[in-house]
Amino acid sequence: MMIVLLVLSLALHGFTFFLFILVYQQLQGVKEERRQLYGMKEDMEELLSGYTEEMKRENQELKMYFNQQESSREYHFDAQGTAVNKNTRENEKQKEEESAFFPPFSAEENEFPPPETKGKEQLESSDQAKVLSLASQGLSRDEIAKELNIGKGEVDLFLKFYQ
Numbered sequence: 001m002m003i004v005l006l007v008l009s010l011a012l013h014g015f016t017f018f019l020f021i022l023v024y025q026q027l028q029g030v031k032e033e034r035r036q037l038y039g040m041k042e043d044m045e046e047l048l049s050g051y052t053e054e055m056k057r058e059n060q061e062l063k064m065y066f067n068q069q070e071s072s073r074e075y076h077f078d079a080q081g082t083a084v085n086k087n088t089r090e091n092e093k094q095k096e097e098e099s100a101f102f103p104p105f106s107a108e109e110n111e112f113p114p115p116e117t118k119g120k121e122q123l124e125s126s127d128q129a130k131v132l133s134l135a136s137q138g139l140s141r142d143e144i145a146k147e148l149n150i151g152k153g154e155v156d157l158f159l160k161f162y163q
Contacts, residue, residue: 131158 125133127150134144141159145152 127154128158128161131155132162135159135162 127148130148131144131150134147139147141152141155145155148155
């Protein structure tokens with residue numbers, strides 16, 4: 001009887017150690033996944049900060065461009081006291097010079113008739129336009145989905161995107 005209990009005890013101890021090993025391996029796997037996710041998080045943060053910096057730089061360049069455009073405008077006052085842009089004056093002079101070389105354009109000579117259409121052409125509106133139209137008429141999400149034969153989630157998506 002003592003031998004049976006001893007064998008049973010050893011079997012239970014072996015099974016317990018086996019379970020401990022399995023739990024330890026699972027824990028190590030979770031730790032490794034956590035390290036990988038943390039590395040991915042750092043990569044994403046670095047990528048997003050790079051994009052943000054690039055956008056800031058482009059915005060600064062755009063601001064500088066507009067400031068240069070604004071500062072390059074020089075205004076003069078004509079005889080009536082109204083402000084005239086120097087660049088506008090130069091453009092008018094250039095147009096006068098061009099008109100001396102090119103005859104004025106007559107729209108009547110070069111007018112093209114619009115193409116004739118056979119029958120009536122109808123434009124079909126998109127699902128998004130239909131959803132928004134029905135929503136503005138006061139229909140509920142379920143009614144719109146049933147009317148257009150589309151999913152409720154798609155209707156929600158269109159309505160959320162519009163808001």
